[in-house]
Amino acid sequence: MNRMKLNYSVDVILTLLFLIVAVTGFVMLFVMPSGVPRGRYQEYMGITKATWTLLHNRSAIMMTVFAAIHLVLHKRWIICTTKNIFKKQENECSND
Known part of the structure; x- marks a missing residue:
């Protein structure tokens, strides 16, 4: 896989x-009631609060x-841009 496709895949x-x-x-903040009246067994759209929490945390x-x-894929760009911002000379790094 070339670098452009890898960047695109990671970004998607x-x-x-x-x-x-x-x-x-x-959903957990605004739709599901807070507190523990039914605890982790509260449901929204047929999914329990425990499942919403698990999906949220894993994601x-x-x-x-x-x-x-x-960030690793864009390390060179980050370094070059940082150097260009803090130095008086422009265009020290090539546009890869």
Whole structure:
């Protein structure tokens, strides 16, 4: 797999994981009642609160892993951009 396809794949997966984390977070925060009247057995859309929490937590962990991969793939760009911002000379790094 070439670098462009790898970057694209990582970014798509990262976006999907972000959407899962955001949706499950909003559902748990705004839709499901807080407190423990029924505890982890509360349901929304046929899914228990425990399952919503598990999906949210696992997706957040995977999102962190893919964010780290994303940063590693863009390490050279991050270093070059940081150097260009803090030095007076422009265009020290090539545009790869």
